[in-house]
Every structure is written in structure tokens, then in C-alpha cells.
Amino acid sequence: MDVSSPEERHDSSDGSGTKATEGAIQSSDKPTVILVIGMAGSGKTTLMQRMAAHLSDAGTPAYVLNLDPAVMTVPYGANIDIRDTVNYKNVMKQYSLGPNGGILTSLNLFATRFDQVIQLCEKKRTPQPKYILVDTPGQIEIFTWSASGAIITEAFASTFPTMIAYVVDTARSAAPQTFMSNMLQACSILYKTKLPLLLAFNKIDVVRHEFAVDWMKDYEVFNEALQRDTTYAATLSRSLSLVLEEFYENLKNVGVSAATGEGMDAFFEQVQACAEEYRQLYLPELQKRQKEREQLELKRQQANMEKLRLDTEGTAEHQKQ
Numbered sequence: 001m002d003v004s005s006p007e008e009r010h011d012s013s014d015g016s017g018t019k020a021t022e023g024a025i026q027s028s029d030k031p032t033v034i035l036v037i038g039m040a041g042s043g044k045t046t047l048m049q050r051m052a053a054h055l056s057d058a059g060t061p062a063y064v065l066n067l068d069p070a071v072m073t074v075p076y077g078a079n080i081d082i083r084d085t086v087n088y089k090n091v092m093k094q095y096s097l098g099p100n101g102g103i104l105t106s107l108n109l110f111a112t113r114f115d116q117v118i119q120l121c122e123k124k125r126t127p128q129p130k131y132i133l134v135d136t137p138g139q140i141e142i143f144t145w146s147a148s149g150a151i152i153t154e155a156f157a158s159t160f161p162t163m164i165a166y167v168v169d170t171a172r173s174a175a176p177q178t179f180m181s182n183m184l185q186a187c188s189i190l191y192k193t194k195l196p197l198l199l200a201f202n203k204i205d206v207v208r209h210e211f212a213v214d215w216m217k218d219y220e221v222f223n224e225a226l227q228r229d230t231t232y233a234a235t236l237s238r239s240l241s242l243v244l245e246e247f248y249e250n251l252k253n254v255g256v257s258a259a260t261g262e263g264m265d266a267f268f269e270q271v272q273a274c275a276e277e278y279r280q281l282y283l284p285e286l287q288k289r290q291k292e293r294e295q296l297e298l299k300r301q302q303a304n305m306e307k308l309r310l311d312t313e314g315t316a317e318h319q320k321q
């Protein structure tokens, strides 16, 4: 299937005479990538819209991407939209796929062109975006556990300070076992990507999120909430809660309402803290991995050169005889 090159819908520069110019941006003014991930219906798209509006009101430039090929309408102005590059319905038809297979294949096709997306994100603009906001498909595992999801995440993380905003539907997580499955999902994403992760407890206009913070801080409080439940699943949640204590310690959290805008200043403060964490912890690790890869490549080249030398010497020897 033909995949067109990713294109910008509109440039995010202010149009005040200084048109966006080609050229990589300096590392010091690199925008922070916010990957918005969360279970279906947690409020990712609404939060994207809220973040874009909040930043626009504050006069903070942002660059916005939609990576959900199946979304019907995008209520924020996306600079790059996967739907312009891959037609999800055609993909389903052409490969005889169901909805999830269609999303996965669309994402795979898009990932083959992701270097071009990174180039567009890296373009020097006036004003320079401070954030790159990225909306992901509602089917969480399609993004977090697919090869294309990993390619996209790594492409961002090796180019920009990158963090994950894990959106939780606070109202739906008020049941301890739902809360636990959400935390396990977040935990697996944290350990898979190793990127700074911010738990964004969304919909606090419906249910406040303090109960969740108490559950994370104190195992006994969570245990109490589970007390009335004697099923096997509750026992499992209890044991898991102990295991997750260390995970909770490495997490930042914030309560927000994408609907009303409450908590957005605190949200961006935590995003900044995550960007700092990226620079201090993730970046040195990334540089170490890159160095190791370069050394391996050098060794491979040296071994090939040596093989070539031996082959050439062998041929010369043979011709002499």
C-alpha cells in the first residue's frame, strides 16, 4: 500500500514575517514531547484540546500531533495528523482487517515514515514551540506494545526531552481493583519505555483524586479499601499493591480536569520536572547505549576489513603460484 509523506496541516509559526526556516534546532531550546497515553475513554483527546488551549492562552507555542488513525474528529488544531498520511478504512479493506488490526497496520505504515515527522518537528520556527503534544490511539496496547509504538517513542526520546502523561479516568478508578489494573498498565509502560511518567488523574470535576494519592502513599489505606472484597482478585490486588510501592515512589502525579481546566498549571509544572528528570536520568543512559552501539558497529567494520584483507592476501598469494 502506498503511504504518502507526512505533511504539516499548518505551520505553527506566528506568521509575523519570519517564516519557518529549515535547520535543526539547538539542543538548549528543544521542545519537550508530551506523549499522551491512557485507556480508552480516559480523556486523552479532551486533555490534548485543553493543553493546546491552555498553552495558547499563555502565549506558549506548541506543536500538535494526532497519531490516532481511527478518530472521527480531532477537536484541536493538529499540525500533523496521521489520517492525512494513512487511510485507516482503506487499510482495513485492503488487508481484510478488523478495527484493531487496522489501527495497528496504519501505525506500522506511519512508523516507516516517522523520520520525516521528526524532521518536521525539528524544523526551526518562529516562535520556537516549547512543547510537542502527541495524542495516541485509544487502544492503549496498540501503541505501547507494538513495534511501531516503540519506534515512534524511541524516535522522539532520542531527539527531544520526552515524557509520558498517563491519563487516568479518576471516577472509573475509584474501585480499588480498577485502580490496580490502571496502575499495572502504567507500571508496564514505565518499565518498557524507561521515560519519566506523570500520572494525570483526569475528570477531577467528577471525583477528586486525593483518594488515589492516599492509596499510592499508604498500603494500609489501599488495603482497607479492599477489605470488604474477599475474592481472589482482591487478594491479588493486595499483594500487587505491596510490589508497586517502589513504582509509586518513582511517579509524579497531578489531578486535572480536561473539561474545566482545573489543575493545568500544576500539570505543566510536573511536565517541567519530568523534562528535568529526562535530562538527568534518561539522557545519560541513552548516550551510553548509543556509544555501545557505535562501538559494536566499529568492531563489526574492523572485522569486515580484516576479512577483506585476508581474502585479498589469499587471492594475491594464489595468483603468484
Ligand SMILES: Nc1nc2c(ncn2[C@@H]2O[C@H](COP(=O)(O)OP(=O)(O)OP(=O)(O)O)[C@@H](O)[C@H]2O)c(=O)[nH]1
Residues within 6 Å of the ligand: 038, 039, 040, 041, 042, 043, 044, 045, 046, 047, 137, 138, 139, 202, 203, 204, 205, 206, 256, 257, 258, 259, 260
Ligand atoms: N466530566 C469530565 N468529562 C471528561 C473529562 N475529560 C474527558 N471527558 C469526557 O470523557 C469522554 C471521553 O473523552 P475522550 O477525550 O474522547 O477520551 P479518549 O481517551 O481520547 O478516548 P479514546 O480516543 O476513545 O481512547 C468524553 O465524553 C469527554 O467529554 C473531564 O475532565 N471531565
